Amino acid sequence: MATDMDAVARAATRLAGAMDDGRPVAPVRDLLGEQDIAVAYAVQQELTRRRLTAGAVVVGRKIGLTSPAVQKQLGVDQPDFGVLFADMDVSAEPEVPSERLLQPKAEAEIAFVLGEDLVDGDLDAARVRSAVEYAVAAIEIVDSRIADWDIRLTDTIADNASSGLFVLAEHRVTLDAFEPRETTMRMYAEDIPVSEGDGAACLGDPLNALAWLARTAQAYGDPLRAGQVVLSGALGPMVPAPPGTRIRAEIGPLGTVTAVFSEKPELSHQPKEEDA
Structure with missing residues (x-):
């Protein structure tokens, strides 16, 4: 296998090519292995660095x-x-722009908006609860740059945790x-029930997931900050969201959120052969 640095660069270039060309590519685990979390996050960080250099703005995490x-x-x-960028928030748009997506699926989630930094101290569930300013219902549109969603752990981490777009109520x-x-x-989907679940499906409590993220982000040297949005993780199974679909999620006291x-x-997506 190539050296880590070479593997990171090649995997980042492969995934960036999928975004640029609008065509899914082969998995990157052939370059990264299937369980090396550190090298997979290095790919994610390299892709984030490229986006920031191009002018993107980070607004939170998923x-x-x-x-x-x-x-x-x-x-x-x-x-x-994964990292949430400002241009991923399509809440204000009348429709979710399907042309920006390759293989979209929808998940219903809780979105936490932070009122305080989570930088140091004991970042447990009680601490993160006090840092949350409010929550809203959310639909995360997950997407994969990997053809046919043929992913393992390193594929999805490298691919920004299979992120796409999101809608906030x-x-x-x-x-x-x-x-x-x-x-x-x-x-x-089109008023037909397609998924159900509850907060306990998200690590037992979405606040557990938020506490995990706060500690992990701190360990990576990029802690969570006031004003950022954090998507909790799915409250139930994800569902396909092809063009023309209307997805509506009802999330307890948070109310309803809709994505059209x-x-x-329709495009025929095939894996893209890597240049020799």
């Missing part, structure tokens, strides 16, 4: 792999995280008004 079933599938015992609820772990969720996916011509 937490993934919060479901025990998905962790078991990928052979891990912890979540992962306007109704704000403080944590003294509800318990995230007791929140129930139902999601509909714009129409676009």
Whole structure:
């Protein structure tokens, strides 16, 4: 296998090519192995660095792999995280721009908005609870630059935790008004029920996921800051979201959030061969 530095550069270039060309690519685990978390995050950091250099703005993080079933599938015992950029927030747009997506799926989540930095001290569930200014209902549109969602742990971490876009509801609820772990969720596609779950499906409590992220972000030297948005992780199974789909999620006391996916011509996506 190539040296870590060479593997990081090649994997980042492969994934960046998928974003530039609008065509999924082969998995990057052939370059990174399947379990090397550190090298996978190095790829994510390199792609983040490239985006920041191009003018992107970080507005928060997303937490993934919060479901025990998905962790078991990928052979891990912890979540992962990705970076949220300002242009990923499509809440103000009348439709989710399907042309920006390759293989979208929708997840219903709680979005926490922080009122305080989470930089030092004991970053446990009680501390992060006090740092949350409010929560809103959210739909995360996950996406993969890897063809056919053929992912393992290093593929999804390197690919910014399979992030895409996100939609936030306007109704704000403080944590003294509800318990995230007791929140129930139902999601509909064209008014047909397609997913359901609750806060306990997210590491037992979405605040557990937030505490994990706070500690992990601190360890990576890029702690969570006041004003940032954190997507908790899915409250139930994700569902396909092809062009023309209308997804609605009802999330307990947080209310309803809707994402309408714009129409676009269907494309045939095939893995892109890496240059020799």
